[in-house]
Amino acid sequence: MGLEFSKKSIDKIKETLSKYPEKEASLLPILHIAQEQFSFISQDVIELVALTLDINSSRVKEVATFYTMYNKKSVGKYHIQLCKNISCSLRGSSQIKEQLEKILNIKVGETTSDGKFTLNTVECLGACGTAPVMQINDKYYESLTPENLKAIIDSLN
């Protein structure tokens, strides 16, 4: 294994632990911190988090696999998550999906060969008033149109 948390992550973990009377409550936040550093939650990361909290790794794994935001496999530098639920689909998210697939030359669930973009669809991002919506890493991009979509991707490329 040999994975270690960075100094920055360790500081954040310490701060997180101080917010809860029971340390296991820090599991979700620590998995977020781990994902920020390692980009996805591998078995090695699960072991590291288990060691940090002094809990069984199966406890960490059941939580990491229950919640969809913890990536189970590596993602590109820009993780595009396009909402496909009702308000977005009523406002044309499937056209946005087709266009993204065309621009990036990948299908949903895939990563570009240069490792830059991963494209996924997600269930409701909670920004229905500005549909269609996508999230790239932490940032929301709202009121998408074929025109502004291309500009957004170009700005990252």
Added chain:
Amino acid sequence: MKTEKILTKYSHIKDYHKIDTYIKYDGYKSIQKVFELGQKEVIDTLIASQLRGRGGAGFSTGMKWSFIVNKPFPRYLAINADEGEPGTFKDRSIMRNSPHLLLEGIIVACLTLEIEIAYIYIRGEFVEEANILEKAIEEARVKGFIGKDVAKSGKKVEIWVHRGAGAYVCGEETALINSIEGKKGQPRLKPPFPAEVGIFGKPTIVNNVETIANVPYILMNGAQKFLEIGIPKNGGTRLIGISGHVNQPGIYELPMGFSFKESIYSVAGGVLNGKKLKAVIPGGSSTPVLLPEEIENLTLDFDSIQGAGSMMGSGGIIVISEGTCMVKTLLTLEEFYAHESCGQCTPCREGVPWIRDIVERIEFGHGKERDLDKILSICDNMMGNTICALADAAAMPAKSFIQKFKSEFEDHIKMKKCPFNLKN
């Protein structure tokens, strides 16, 4: 009807999310009010205001608070900011535009109920909103509203932001509690209710963001003034989120009892592209769909929408115009619920994906005549037979879509294709 705004009165003002501006517009005044009134009178005022939970269930907030007053310490407050029901995006607007209004309500709740720690459980995707809240908490700490000595009263209140990680079911209060404890977000059996056994096994109140943001106004203006906005038993305003096929989708603060039709045709600018209205989902994706004639005389409040056989729920209105395939729309919804079922109860874990599969085969021309009865029977076997309401949330749209658009489902089955999809 009085149309005063409670939650968005100042939200258009520049820098309202910053504490100095917020204080300038009467912010944080209700904290002093708690000390003046004391616990009993604060709770009595809330009960008298008939404030009902804005998360979906519509339970009396004052009653909920009263359940915890004789319970042992420590007690916890959890704020439900896990906004995840498709069509719902109101709490996000409060957190983005008026984070201090939320914090003020939380501090009032904590001081009233002798709670020292509050967790804001925010959906994991809302990273920007979580950062806004963190910043606001820091500002309030510097001003002495949060910390070991709130407003020099000797009372301690801490507020922590706890990010979820992408699980709709965590919006259910006991799943939310499990998730704060670092567990899988699976709902618990009730009773015991959170007021008895909540976070870390301690008495806990769980309130929605919009609910708690109403509290400062009620304390400052009294129950009567709150009740005067809206209609009897349904006081105050609602943040109505209108999305889908309208010209001006968005969040609008409207008094309870406002005309449903007007909210679509006047407030949200009417149906997109001048089309005719086909259907409306009135309160988030789980609430039974309504036909245009059913909203004719409807008003935006709990009782009126319930009278029409649906629910006000989270206040998220989804507008669907003519030319939209209702089978495909239902498929979109069932894909969501099948994805979000936590897997704990068999009727939901097996039933919802089963419904999704059947709707999918109908949409793609492989439906059989008996499929509609099959879906309805699966719905009946799910509803009321699970720990939480997710199974019901998946069953209600399925039942109401089939009931109200039956011929459209039958056309798919007869024609062996989707009549709306010209490609197949």
